Amino acid sequence: MTTHSDVNRTEQQEDLLKSLVAFTKDHRAVYWSGTLSDFLERIMAADPQGAARTSHQYMWDMIRWMGGEDETGNFRCKLFDEELFGVDEAISRVVDYFKAAAAGSEVGRRLLLLLGPPSGGKSTLVILLKRGLEEYSRTEAGSLYAIQGCPVHESPLHLVPHSLRPRFRETYGVEIIGEVCPHCRTRLENDYHGDFLRVPVERVFISEAGRVGIGTYAPHDPTTADLADLVGSVDLSKVAEYGDEGDPRAWSWSGAVYAASRGMLEMIEILKVKREFLYLLLTLTQEKNVKVSRFPLIYLDETILAHTNLAEFRKFLQESENEALLDRMVIIQVPYTLNYKDEARIYKKLISSAAPAFRETHLDPHVLHAAAVFAIFTRLHEGEDKELELSKKVRLYANEEVEGYAHAETERLKQRMPDEGLAGISPRFVINALSNAIIQSNTKSLTTMDVLLALKDSIENDARIDPKRKRKWIDYLVLARKDFYNRWVKEDVHKALFVSFEQEAQDLLDKYLDEVEAMLDNRHIKDPITNEERKPDERFLRAVEEKIHISDSGKQSFRQEVVRKAMGAYKRGEKFTLDSHAQLHNAVQQYLFEQRRDVLRLVSSTTRPDEEVRQKISVVEKRLVDEYAYDSHSAREALNYVTTLMAQE
Secondary structure, three states, X not given: OOOHHHHHHHHHHHHHHHHHHHHHXXXXXXXXXXXXXXXXXXXXXXXXXXXXXXXXXXXXXXHHHHEEEOOOOOEEEHHXXXXXXXXXXXXXXXXXXXXXXXXXXXXXXXXXXXXXXXXXXXXXXXXXXXXXXXXXXXXXXXXXXXXXXXXXXXXXXXXXXXXXXXXXXXXXXXXXXXXXXXXXXXXXXXHOOOOHXXXXXXXXXXXXXXXXXXXXXXXXXXXXXXXXXXXXXXXXXXXXXHOOOXXXXXXXXXXXXXXXXXXXXEEEOHHHOOHHHHHHHHHHHHHOEEOOOOOOOEEOOOEEEEEEOHHHHHHXXXXXXXXXXXXXXXXXXXXXXXXXXXXXXXXXXXXXXXXXXXXXXXXXXXXXHHHHHHHHHHHOOOOOOHXXXXXXXXXXXXXXXXXXXXXXXXXXXXXXXXOOOOOOOOHHHHHHHHHHHHHHOOOOEEOHHHHHHHHHHHHHOOOOOOHHHXXXXXXXXXXXXXXXXXXXXXXXXXXXXXHHOHHHHHHHHHHHHHHHHHXXXXXXXXXXXXXXEEOOOHHHHHHHXXXXXXXXXXXXXXXXXXXXXXXXXXXXXXXXXXXXXXXXXXXXXXXXXXXXXHHHHHHHOOOOOOHHHHHHHHHHHHHHHHHHOOOHHHHHHHHHHHHHHHHHO
């Protein structure tokens, strides 16, 4: 028997196959090789700007190729959309850096340094740029050409003599910048006798694994670190072959700066390296060349993108001799996100790439959001009114409506406290706590309370956290439960229960409408049971209206508006239902929920409910599962929890 899930899985597989076919079609790279003469005639003539672009221009072209405008007209790069959440401002600044550098501004002569806390997304951002370069280089738009056999895969245009470059600029409208590397200069003289038009050229494809266009340097012990890791050294096995240590063919071109030529060099934890490393890198960024023994300056065109954590950066700032180095860096902060909805998306991404046991455990619909709220609390600065202010700030940062605050307040908060998000709980800490909760669970189902307790356990057993901070963070867990989870779970049960009493709700709406019309017409109502006439029930009307904060002074205009909408529906031949007035729908929903608390209390009662009540409870549980992403275990736990909350009120 074919199930609905089997059909969905088959459709997903077919969609994936179509996507794979479309991808290979779009990225079907065509290899090309020929002499420099062929290159100038075929490639250069067809696209002079593309053939002569610098590494920054190539990066910017890749970002634009990957991007587009969103619904608000702002530029977005899809390269980051499915991997990075809540760091849009940092991404925007990185994009602006490449845009300015590609235009030839001084920004392009500065090292780009990403600064932020651990697990904040710095490494992911760099990795995505590297993957973007690899993908782009295999497209027609991203065609990249180099001198064949060049250890730094340099531009073929470097072969054009300086005396001919002015005419070249007049002919093609592009500027040639750069010098032939020592290795290719030796080949030009020895193998081609100076005839640069015969030098072979080929299309190259950026590849980190293939050491083409992407280089990565990770520091090890600073006391034993060797500059050779960056710039190479003499290859003693080849000295005997060429007879001279100064022959560029006897040099090992294995340094990271050579691999990164024409693309990007990633420097991991850059501030841990020796100062001589930094000066070499900053000179490379500013002058686009490096100096190694026995050779003249070697021209290298590459973007240097480094990242480090706050602790290393603060140590770096304390040393006065580093001021000159700081002036030659563009520093972009990559803080933790302060939007709990984006934080929850990070957890979801991490879970999707986790072990099957992790993915197979059902999480109730508020697990990730509640954990995310707690994480955001730890990243904020407290004000005088700790509980009230923190909860409101969390909601403001999530772009939620907060009474008494405009959306513009969010930007003012960020400007007043620019350091928020640079410390606190990392996503990794939360995922580790989730993992522990899953390991200890026998039900393959986790509720929000399970996860909050797991986070509490992780905090209490983490030796790195001082006692004062532990107490504060546990208070934040209580705050996340009280101000966020309680509201969310009550709303779920509220809505699910409400639908179970749909006819009662419609009857209640009709009663409200009858009472309002009688009140406005200043007439009496006949009681349907006693047939006695009575005044409109003002107490009932106010009980409904107060659920949505209609003031006593505003009740008259609200009631008139309701009657106008009801009359409009009547004239159109329609029935005035709960969906006809959103505010009144909400008011009736809450009023009915209060009136039916007794039904909900029976969920955890030791007394056996009658069949009618049991059926209604079953409907509520089913609706929580079908429409609100619970499973049977978490639905029952949610009902029990809300019952407990109601008993405390």
